[in-house]
Amino acid sequence: MKVTIYGSGYVGLVTGALIADVGNEVLCVDVDEKKVANLKKGIIPIFEPGLDDVIKRNVEADRLDFTTDMDRAVAHSEVQFIAVGTPPGEDGSADMQYVAAVAKTIADRMTESKVVVNKSTVPVGTGDMVEKVIADGLAARGQSISYAVISNPEFLKEGAAIEDFMKPDRIVIGTDNEQAMEVMRELYAPFCRNRRDRLIFMSRKSSELTKYAANSLLATKISFMNELSNIADRLGADIEDVRVGIGSDPRIGYHFIYPGCGYGGSCFPKDVKALIATARENNYDAKLLSAVDSVNDSQKHVLFEKLMKHFDNDIKGKKFAVWGLSFKPNTDDLREAPSRVLIESIFEHGGTVRAYDPVAMKEMRHFYPDEKRLELVGTAQDTVDGTDALLINTEWREFRSPNLEALKSSLKRPLVIDGRNLYDPAQMVEHGFTYDCIGRPGKHAES
Numbered sequence: 001m002k003v004t005i006y007g008s009g010y011v012g013l014v015t016g017a018l019i020a021d022v023g024n025e026v027l028c029v030d031v032d033e034k035k036v037a038n039l040k041k042g043i044i045p046i047f048e049p050g051l052d053d054v055i056k057r058n059v060e061a062d063r064l065d066f067t068t069d070m071d072r073a074v075a076h077s078e079v080q081f082i083a084v085g086t087p088p089g090e091d092g093s094a095d096m097q098y099v100a101a102v103a104k105t106i107a108d109r110m111t112e113s114k115v116v117v118n119k120s121t122v123p124v125g126t127g128d129m130v131e132k133v134i135a136d137g138l139a140a141r142g143q144s145i146s147y148a149v150i151s152n153p154e155f156l157k158e159g160a161a162i163e164d165f166m167k168p169d170r171i172v173i174g175t176d177n178e179q180a181m182e183v184m185r186e187l188y189a190p191f192c193r194n195r196r197d198r199l200i201f202m203s204r205k206s207s208e209l210t211k212y213a214a215n216s217l218l219a220t221k222i223s224f225m226n227e228l229s230n231i232a233d234r235l236g237a238d239i240e241d242v243r244v245g246i247g248s249d250p251r252i253g254y255h256f257i258y259p260g261c262g263y264g265g266s267c268f269p270k271d272v273k274a275l276i277a278t279a280r281e282n283n284y285d286a287k288l289l290s291a292v293d294s295v296n297d298s299q300k301h302v303l304f305e306k307l308m309k310h311f312d313n314d315i316k317g318k319k320f321a322v323w324g325l326s327f328k329p330n331t332d333d334l335r336e337a338p339s340r341v342l343i344e345s346i347f348e349h350g351g352t353v354r355a356y357d358p359v360a361m362k363e364m365r366h367f368y369p370d371e372k373r374l375e376l377v378g379t380a381q382d383t384v385d386g387t388d389a390l391l392i393n394t395e396w397r398e399f400r401s402p403n404l405e406a407l408k409s410s411l412k413r414p415l416v417i418d419g420r421n422l423y424d425p426a427q428m429v430e431h432g433f434t435y436d437c438i439g440r441p442g443k444h445a446e447s
């Protein structure tokens with residue numbers, strides 16, 4: 001099958017590469033000329049484990065190509081995927097300008113039937129908008145060509161995108177168009193070889209809402225646990241024991257109940273806000289979702305608040321080591337990353353930072369060019385030398401078993417503030433650290 005994908009970001013590239021990998025001819029389209037020129041040279045704009053190999057082998061096999069040429073994009077295939085960004089506007093609502101632009105691109109050029117598949121995360125009713133843009137475009141050209149606009153939200157996680165796309169829990173398709181359903185069954189058959197019921201068909205609006213429902217529920221679980229961790233902190237209970245205690249109930253489960261320094265990334269913060277905005281536009285005050293969002297905003301300040309307590313609210317002239325900058329491991333994505341809130345608060349209060357992240361440092365430098373305030377160094381151990389405390393933002397695997405003796409002797413003061421609960425508090429105290437983390441007691445004994 002021939003497939004066109006508009007948007008060569010996380011979703012477009014992963015979708016394009018993997019749909020090509022099962023034997024289709026895919027054309028990835030982007031308006032960013034530099035991105036496309038780099039992709040043509042084999043330079044991948046994002047860090048996503050395994051993606052470069054999949055792209056390389058499919059380009060070599062002539063199944064995957066990149067272009068900025070919109071005429072070629074529309075002519076290439078019947079199946080036209082939209083995977084462009086839907087960033088938050090000022091009021092939190094999703095900005096639909098890029099999706100609308102793709103719809104117009106297709107409308108202005110199509111000469112034969114199309115199935116337009118929307119993979120971007122979009123507010124309910126966007127399918128209707130895309131359908132109208134295409135109808136208006138065809139009418140303006142005096143054309144009458146059949147087309148279907150369907151919803152097919154994407155559920156992949158950054159850092160695990162290939163596995164998620166190849167072995168999806170479910171593939172949600174929102175349409176009542178039989179022909180489009182058949183195209184989707186054929187396209188996705190290689191991704192659900194042993195379980196055809198992974199394809200879930202529903203109305204377009206329900207499909208659009210399903211995406212926001214999934215992300216909002218996951219965000220709710222995290223904010224719930226973060227709120228509980230703050231309560232546990234004040235009561236001397238251990239949130240990690242509570243997590244194990246509640247997760248063993250299959251109705252609750254162990255997934256997505258890890259407390260931390262707040263959820264980040266390009267999806268949860270934006271999608272929770274967008275659903276709140278959609279509810280507001282429809283005269284509904286989404287109180288629970290607003291609380292989820294606000295708990296998360298506060299949680300991103302928890303590490304800094306803990307730091308200030310340890311320094312009697314004065315960190316002027318102090319330098320702090322920070323491990324982990326990306327919003328989660330296995331990605332270089334810094335969008336809405338809690339590390340940025342922490343680092344900015346330290347700067348605001350007169351402190352400086354020396355940081356290390358296995359992949360996100362180049363990206364971080366774009367945000368903070370001042371090398372005096374933010375030093376970026378090559379290893380986790382180099383980060384701590386002569387600093388006043390270590391703060392941990394991201395649970396990269398390489399931070400799990402540090403050399404505690406080396407760590408202690410490098411720090412001016414043996415203080416570790418851990419936003420991901422990586423270590424055993426008792427063990428840290430035994431090694432002479434003051435160990436502060438999220439919702440766990442027994443950490444204040446200083447040797």
Ligand SMILES: NC(=O)c1ccc[n+]([C@@H]2O[C@H](COP(=O)([O-])OP(=O)(O)OC[C@H]3O[C@@H](n4cnc5c(N)ncnc54)[C@H](O)[C@@H]3O)[C@@H](O)[C@H]2O)c1
Binds near residue numbers: 010119157
């Ligand atoms: N990142 C994720 O993990 C993830 C997962 C599931 C769903 N989503 C959703 O998928 C959508 C895309 O997210 P992303 O992270 O891939 O975005 P991204 O910002 O990484 O990439 C979007 C790309 O679209 C391009 N673009 C903009 N206008 C265009 C146009 N008119 N024609 C062609 N290309 C155009 C941009 O140049 C950019 O390269 C969003 O709605 C997002 O919420 C993202």
Ligand SMILES: O=c1ccn([C@@H]2O[C@H](COP(=O)(O)OP(=O)(O)O[C@H]3O[C@H](CO)[C@@H](O)[C@H](O)[C@H]3O)[C@@H](O)[C@H]2O)c(=O)[nH]1
Binds near residue numbers: 260
């Ligand atoms: O128990 C947990 C799980 C996650 N997080 C945080 O939540 C954020 C998001 O993590 P994750 O969901 O793994 O990453 P994303 O790549 O943002 O993926 C989410 O957002 C995507 C875009 O919509 C969806 O496709 C995915 O299904 C959904 O998991 C990160 O900051 C994590 O640190 C926690 O704090 N505790």
